[in-house]
Amino acid sequence: MASTLFDKIWAAHVVDSMPDGTVMLYIDRHLVHEVTSPQAFDGLRLSGRSVRRVDATVAVADHNVPTENRAAGIAEPESALQVSTLERNVREFGVPYIPVTDWRQGIVHVIGPEQGFSLPGMTIVCGDSHTSTHGALGALAFGIGTSEVEHVLATQTLLQKPAKNMLVRVDGRLPAGCSAKDIILAIIGLIGTAGGTGHVIEYAGEAIRALDMAGRMTVCNMSIEAGARAGLIAPDDETFEYIRNRPHAPKGDALDHAIEYWRTLVSDGGAHYDKIVVLDVGALPPQVTWGTSPETVVPITGRVPDPADIQDDDKRAQAIRMLEYMDLTPGQPLAGTKIDVAFIGSCTNSRIEDLRAAAAVARGRRVASHVRAMIVPGSGLVKLQAEAEGLAKIFTDAGFEWREAGCSMCLGMNPDRLRPGERCASTSNRNFEGRQGPNGRTHLLSPAMAAAAAIRGALVDVREML
Amino acid sequence: MEKFDILEAVAAPLPMANVDTDKIIPARFLKTIRRSGLGAHLFEDLRYQVDGKENPDFILNKPQYRNAKILIAGRNFGCGSSREHAPWALLDFGIKCLIAPSFADIFFNNCFKNGILPVTLTEIECKALMTDAESGSNARIIVDLKAQAISRPDGTVYTFEIDTFRKRCLLGGLDDIGLTLEHGVAITEYEAKSYADPWRPRIELI
Numbered sequence: 251m252a253s254t255l256f257d258k259i260w261a262a263h264v265v266d267s268m269p270d271g272t273v274m275l276y277i278d279r280h281l282v283h284e285v286t287s288p289q290a291f292d293g294l295r296l297s298g299r300s301v302r303r304v305d306a307t308v309a310v311a312d313h314n315v316p317t318e319n320r321a322a323g324i325a326e327p328e329s330a331l332q333v334s335t336l337e338r339n340v341r342e343f344g345v346p347y348i349p350v351t352d353w354r355q356g357i358v359h360v361i362g363p364e365q366g367f368s369l370p371g372m373t374i375v376c377g378d379s380h381t382s383t384h385g386a387l388g389a390l391a392f393g394i395g396t397s398e399v400e401h402v403l404a405t406q407t408l409l410q411k412p413a414k415n416m417l418v419r420v421d422g423r424l425p426a427g428c429s430a431k432d433i434i435l436a437i438i439g440l441i442g443t444a445g446g447t448g449h450v451i452e453y454a455g456e457a458i459r460a461l462d463m464a465g466r467m468t469v470c471n472m473s474i475e476a477g478a479r480a481g482l483i484a485p486d487d488e489t490f491e492y493i494r495n496r497p498h499a500p501k502g503d504a505l506d507h508a509i510e511y512w513r514t515l516v517s518d519g520g521a522h523y524d525k526i527v528v529l530d531v532g533a534l535p536p537q538v539t540w541g542t543s544p545e546t547v548v549p550i551t552g553r554v555p556d557p558a559d560i561q562d563d564d565k566r567a568q569a570i571r572m573l574e575y576m577d578l579t580p581g582q583p584l585a586g587t588k589i590d591v592a593f594i595g596s597c598t599n600s601r602i603e604d605l606r607a608a609a610a611v612a613r614g615r616r617v618a619s620h621v622r623a624m625i626v627p628g629s630g631l632v633k634l635q636a637e638a639e640g641l642a643k644i645f646t647d648a649g650f651e652w653r654e655a656g657c658s659m660c661l662g663m664n665p666d667r668l669r670p671g672e673r674c675a676s677t678s679n680r681n682f683e684g685r686q687g688p689n690g691r692t693h694l695l696s697p698a699m700a701a702a703a704a705i706r707g708a709l710v711d712v713r714e715m716l
Numbered sequence: 717m718e719k720f721d722i723l724e725a726v727a728a729p730l731p732m733a734n735v736d737t738d739k740i741i742p743a744r745f746l747k748t749i750r751r752s753g754l755g756a757h758l759f760e761d762l763r764y765q766v767d768g769k770e771n772p773d774f775i776l777n778k779p780q781y782r783n784a785k786i787l788i789a790g791r792n793f794g795c796g797s798s799r800e801h802a803p804w805a806l807l808d809f810g811i812k813c814l815i816a817p818s819f820a821d822i823f824f825n826n827c828f829k830n831g832i833l834p835v836t837l838t839e840i841e842c843k844a845l846m847t848d849a850e851s852g853s854n855a856r857i858i859v860d861l862k863a864q865a866i867s868r869p870d871g872t873v874y875t876f877e878i879d880t881f882r883k884r885c886l887l888g889g890l891d892d893i894g895l896t897l898e899h900g901v902a903i904t905e906y907e908a909k910s911y912a913d914p915w916r917p918r919i920e921l922i
Contacts, residue, residue: 270880288749305918328747346921395800397829508915
């Protein structure tokens with residue numbers, strides 16, 4: 251029978267099945283961070299269990315880590331306790347750990363692929379919904395809760411039912427000024443935040459094939475914002491080249507044999523999808539969100555919608571609340587909306603390619619005087635590379651803050667937060683109420699668009715600045 | 717995990733779509749290293765005003781709903797992050813059952829791991845329960861997991877679907893990990909075969 255990429259990876263990981271269709275699924279990689287793991291390690295201790303496969307597990311702190319003056323440690327006591335608890339747990343259970351002061355430290359979803367921990371064909375989990383990022387390599391990668399973190403630590407398996415298959419085919423050639431972020435925002439705008447619920451999305455088509463690995467990670471990263479369990483892309487030569495020479499990837503003969511297997515990881519012709527969505531991005535304008543749900547996407551050339559035009563009662567009520575929260579008026583053009591902060595970073599957009607795109611816009615320009623603009627690389631190694639390429643200098647010359655790796659202003663867990671009422675052009679993944687700090691206002695957009703907004707001091711169509 | 721069989725309780729109506737996990741428990745409260753105590757911050761930004769005082773208009777602050785054990789919610793409840801702190805906060809507050817037209821996947825899954833029953837009913841059934849819930853403490857709803865049935869105050873009964881395995885775990889308060897480890901041999905056999913795969917090298921960190 252013809253199988254999808256998801257079906258193939260799933261089948262290769264079934265350890266046992268129960269009569270009701272629940273499957274014991276083997277997990278190849280478990281990435282652990284400080285926020286969702288303390289209670290899981292406690293659970294192991296209480297029941298006298300150990301970590302079954304320390305050689306399939308790796309831990310790093312990212313959410314709580316301050317992004318400046320790393321040598322000073324973590325000032326906030328609760329954050330410091332969470333990180334020191336992780337350090338104590340990895341020592342006690344023998345889990346490989348990348349310390350906060352190590353150059354390899356960074357956002358878990360950046361360093362997984364960067365270090366070669368995440369590879370095609372694998373099942374990869376982490377107590378974080380943006381684990382879908384690793385699907386860009388052709389892996390089945392998904393977020394889990396803390397009980398499941400404990401389950402994987404103890405058994406290296408999860409009890410799961412198969413997801414449904416969804417194909418999102420993206421045709422056309424992406425125009426200048428647009429990036430992977432605009433593609434995924436457009437997809438979420440089209441299918442909605444529950445459009446992928448119960449499904450694993452496979453992204454395919456000309457526009458996806460043309461993306462570099464960083465772009466594919468951006469697309470897969472936000473699958474969860476469309477409600478999908480995971481997102482993935484069939485591995486190809488671009489993927490194999492990316493993997494070659496990664497520290498923890500197979501080398502030599504082992505790599506050749508691995509690639510031989512990875513080439514079988516494509517959906518068969520005639521494979522069944524429960525849902526198919528097609529869009530053409532040949533004329534896509536840069537995208538931006540106006541509300542507090544990632545589905546509230548409009549082109550930068552567009553306007554804030556009028557709730558009066560929305561038929562569905564729930565959606566209209568939600569739109570009214572969102573406009574009030576975001577302090578926007580119906581019909582107002584997005585372009586020209588004044589911002590206070592620009593944030594370039596997060597597991598969605600903090601890789602070297604993202605920083606290059608932002609630097610191309612920032613080069614020789616100045617951040618608007620009323621704007622606080624931050625660049626937060628996804629890992630210590632991205633930071634080093636950006637400094638070596640001269641990107642850091644472009645940013646600091648332009649008046650951007652150049653910071654240490656971490657989750658930073660994507661979520662309000664570390665010192666990088668919006669103040670109440672501040673409006674932020676952000677390359678992160680969620681614009682929920684309070685996400686970047688209580689009463690902060692978030693517009694999601696691409697790195698190039700965020701850099702453009704920082705310079706103009708307002709949301710702007712980056713194509714005017716190319 | 718506490719067993720779930722029959723629950724008769726007051727239901728609180730929360731007629732909002734797409735209630736995300738940041739709304740249920742904002743990220744700044746995820747710094748705890750324990751499971752308990754999060755109920756105080758459940759729906760923090762909706763429940764409290766900027767000055768820290770309770771928002772009297774928020775449903776769970778109204779006297780008749782302070783002891784609600786059931787929440788009737790809008791579609792796509794629990795979307796967003798994988799934080800189990802969301803079901804922990806609900807449970808710590810006292811919510812044992814959620815009823816909505818749809819839930820986000822990870823949140824839905826996390827509920828079962830904590831003895832919370834999330835029930836999916838049609839939009840029409842949810843609207844009717846929402847109306848019942850608006851009558852406050854006069855309207856008690858009965859959730860019977862064994863019968864997979866929900867009884868409204870007027871006696872109308874709605875039935876719901878649930879996975880056999882999840883139902884068994886909730887009814888028995890069973891520990892997933894213990895059940896899985898009973899299959900330890902199958903895991904060991906799988907691993908013995910997979911060790912040779914060149915595409916899943918072991919991690920050795922230096």
